[in-house]
Amino acid sequence: MASVNATIASNTVHGEKPEKFNGTDFKIWQQKMLFYLTTLNLVRFLLEDAPTVTENETDKDKRAAFEAWGHGDFLCRNYVFNGLYNSLYNVYSPMTTAKLLWESLEKKYKTEGAGLKKFIGKFLDYKMVDSKSVMSQVQEMQLILHDLHAEGMEMSESFQVAAVIEKLPPLWKDFKNYLKHKRK
Numbered sequence: 001m002a003s004v005n006a007t008i009a010s011n012t013v014h015g016e017k018p019e020k021f022n023g024t025d026f027k028i029w030q031q032k033m034l035f036y037l038t039t040l041n042l043v044r045f046l047l048e049d050a051p052t053v054t055e056n057e058t059d060k061d062k063r064a065a066f067e068a069w070g071h072g073d074f075l076c077r078n079y080v081f082n083g084l085y086n087s088l089y090n091v092y093s094p095m096t097t098a099k100l101l102w103e104s105l106e107k108k109y110k111t112e113g114a115g116l117k118k119f120i121g122k123f124l125d126y127k128m129v130d131s132k133s134v135m136s137q138v139q140e141m142q143l144i145l146h147d148l149h150a151e152g153m154e155m156s157e158s159f160q161v162a163a164v165i166e167k168l169p170p171l172w173k174d175f176k177n178y179l180k181h182k183r184k
Contacts, residue, residue, distance in 0.1 A: 022085045026109035033083055037076060045069075045076035045098040073098050080105075116151040119144055128169040138164060 018032035037043040050073065053066040076098035081089055095101035123144050128137045145160060168176045 018083055020085050021083055021088065021105075023088060023109070026105070029083070030106075030110070033080065036083075037079060040075075040079065042072060042076040042079065042098075045073045046102040047099065049099065050097065077101055116148070116153055119147045119151060120153070123148060123163075126167060128167050128172075130169045130171045134169065134172070137167075137169075141167065 016032075016036070018029055018036055021029040021033075034043060034046075037046065048069075051062070051066050051069055053062050077095070080098060080101055081093065084092065092101055092104060095104055123141075126141055126144060128134065141164060145155070148155070165176055165179045
């Protein structure tokens with residue numbers, strides 16, 4: 001029975017290893033890395049501090065727990081390091097625990113509202129052009145609106161429609177005026 005369990009465990013497929021993080025799309029990479037570390041039963045090391053053990057500690061259970069934690073933290077930290085581009089690895093390699101590494105990455109790349117500001121800028125600066133199909137440009141705007149929604153910004157449907165109308169390309173001027181003055 002033990003050999004069957006060992007065979008099953010060795011054949012278990014873990015979550016797909018995420019692509020290396022290059023400094024962009026942190027939230028996506030973070031979610032994929034969290035899932036990957038969860039499948040490896042290592043995600044707890046991103047949250048926990050090391051158990052405390054004094055140098056003169058005689059309790060073998062405490063010492064064994066400390067060593068086991070150290071091994072798990074080593075694995076977790078190196079899986080995260082392995083998920084970074086070399087240029088980022090060099091910056092974050094001094095981090096001594098998985099938790100410190102994770103917190104440092106979050107502090108740098110998950111600043112509160114940074115995504116929202118980025119997408120608001122994209123939305124406000126977006127201009128439709130005559131050289132591309134209007135439908136493809138509307139889809140691009142919808143993606144920006146989706147990103148804004150994902151960052152927690154709510155906009156009424158009537159505001160979204162008005163924004164799309166305002167951003168119609170110059171050759172659509174007559175149709176734009178028609179839509180503006182239409183009651184429904």
